[in-house]
Amino acid sequence: MASSNTAYRSVTALVGDIIRLKVAVPAAGEITQVRLNDLATVRQGQISRLAQVIDIRDEQVSLQVFDGCKGLSTDAEVFFLGHPMQVTFSDNILGRIFDGKGNPSDNGPSLQFDPKTEINGPTVNPMRRALASRMIRTNVPMIDVFNCLVESQKIPIFSVAGEPFNPFLARIGSQADADIIVFAGLGLGFDDFYFFRKSFEDSGTFARTVMFVNQASDSVVERLLVPDMALTVAERFAVEEGKRVLVLMTDMTAYADALKEIGIANDRVPSNRGYLGDLYSQLARRYEKACDYARGGSVTILTVTTMPGNDVSHPVPDNTGYITEGQFYLHNGEIDPFGSLSRLKQQVIGKQTRDDHSQVMNTMIRLYSGAEEARQKQAMAFELSDYDEQLLAFGELFRTHFMQLDVDLPLEKALDLGWQLMAQCFSADQLLMKAELIQKYYPSAQNRDDYKNDQKNKQGQTA
Template sequence: MTQLLVRYSRILEIIGDIVKVHVPTPEGDEVSEIGYGDLALIENTLDPDQPPYMAQVIRIDRDEVSLQLFSGTKGLSTRAGVRFLGHPMQVTFSPNILGRSFSGAGRPIDGGPSLSEEAKIEIDGPTVNPVRRVLASRMIRTDVPMIDIFNCLVESQKIPIFSVAGEPYNRLLAQIGAHADADIVVFGGMGLIFDDYHFFRQAFEEAGVLARTVMFVHQGSDPVVEGLLVPDMALAVAERFAVEEGKRVLVLLTDMTAYADALKEVGISMEHVPSNRGYIGDLYSQLARRYEKACDYKGAGSVTILSVTTMPGDDVTHPVPDNTGYITEGQFYLHEGVIDPFGSLSRLKQHVIGKVTREDHSQIMNTMVRFYAAARDAEQKQAMSFDLTEYDERLLRFGQLFHDRFMDIRVSMPLEQALDLCWQTLAECFEPRELLMKESLVSKYFPKQRASVDFGTGA
């Protein structure tokens, strides 16, 4: 690792986890040999035996450089020496990282062997040239019916799960990672408690996908700056697997609101002028730089990004979900433990529905949602004590079956099985002529024998 051997011992001030250093330059010129995002080592001269502090350049103002420390400034003296390493944060990349877990600083946290001899790559590089991008045309199956049937996840898509604290969004994310037909899953967690990290790792291990999974985990007790590095490390590794090895990579990130809060905390320490609700003014740009890493590469693999964005107070106008909605290509809305078909949207689903999926996919999707909307109207009539017709009763029955069989995130089944179950559910509640679908599809897929309904199990 190349290091700049010149030491700068004049630390101007220490504010929180921010250290401001004076770097001598000829006649007060701009610092030239130090770049934004470069790493630095701070060696405490009061205790030579103490390991050096790792820091990252987050601001350069002529001859004044601001450093964000990874492990906090406790015990640090203004007489400490600073050495700049001449390169930004790097992450280990090799086939040997599969099945491993790393901290937000890139250190192994799974008790496995050291990977210090493996190749390193820089994080947070530029997004791919649009000329090298391929139009999305392939589907990533998740075995979650509300996604595979109604809002397909498409390769190279960037899409968030909008939810609120307390909802089982981590369970949903783990289920998708365990069943998705991607070649490699890269997981990035920010602000997780240890139980969450253990839950994800155990879920991947029990599903037999841990050997093709890489995990980058920032826990709530870790330094804030490490949380900022997690998405960049995860996406840098995903890009390499996609470009150099032609892999279909699914990146799972949770929680991007915690990432934005970390940006806000650093901005406050830097005394930046706050924007909406105290967040940094370039929040949109910071989020977009990460989400735009999603890409289907010409002649190579692809990177697909599925993230969690929690909405404080269930407020979709909060700056984080609001900015995210402008960047991403739809959203999955997780509400009251189920994926809401009305709040969810995949803007790329038309590229795969009926093209790489079964011929009846489009019609069955529209018909199921149409009847579920009618079922919700029937529920309103029932709640207001209006008289219900026999057709209303059948709508209510359909709505209950739809909720139990498809909306519950614990339900997992292949797409073709889910489509067959849609036909079966329709057959249990309606006559073929009531479906208003293509006669050829009804003749081919409508069950010849209509099963009875069991309200206790929803089967």
């Protein structure tokens, strides 16, 4: 390990934000002084900037300078610090905001004496993992009813530019029943950053939230460090304090673009659409931090992955789909019930939720699928049957009361609402559900009338 007092004055080139220098290969039996991902300081005159080792090829070492190479020349001195990026970890970081270097950016009290931990540690031993078995409630019916978010799950929100994925992610973070929220912003505009902060503050969750934010104007290399800092902190809270931690990251496509940019600047050969061949490994290394610890808490990862041109075969969403356990598909301002999938929902449905959950979920999706087919028949001027008319009426109610992103309902109330909507459009025998569930949950005539009157009153108040 190198001493920070050893100065290297062998800079050979400055390419963009990358510095290249020669470091002597250690003799036999000696320990190399430079390691991949180690930090260094680059100094010239009054200028001192942080850098990270991103490539080692024989005697040539490449470093990415965090704040750029402007003002530096080949006369610069490089001091290797002998350790990778570290992040502050203690209870004092809750309610704090950090930049891409791990420094507080909220003008709060200093944390210089709080303990630090190295980022990007190994993934947990599979023998120390517990099977996913606990639900994270979000009060979003399209998630809680149809695609449950499960502790230790890793799942993205697939969407496109212009969709309200960031407000949706902020809402989940504000409402999810997790102990700790760790937020990682990757290339965020200031408006988005401010929105997330205000959302957490207004909802009362900011005091149990840690934010790591790389804004669009910040260094690209910091964008690569933010997920690792967030995940390291999440692991420490889960392992050492037994907390149920929800990690929110947006946008992973910006992260992948940063990988591509730095890789190409470092003369690495690009692969599919300019992305490097190790894109899958880089994404998997982060997503696999999701874990339910046998002797501790859990880390659940929910990210945003934008799809350029709404192309799900784009390298970023394509590779993500092989790693994660489903996806929430945000399309036209709604959670698409057909494009969304949670592969772990069967671990909790009917086990931690009501006995009618599975039947309500399957029946409502079946009826909404029929409503979409009836809508296509209507658009092509085919004659509609009475049952088609029932399906169309249900489809409109389903979109209004379930698919809108501002719908906020606990799971049990959402299930009750599902029964009300089905009973409003269909008789009990048309639902093709288990008789005992029909007898237990199908609303009575009086109940249905009360619901209709309540809806009319609400509409009248809105008007």
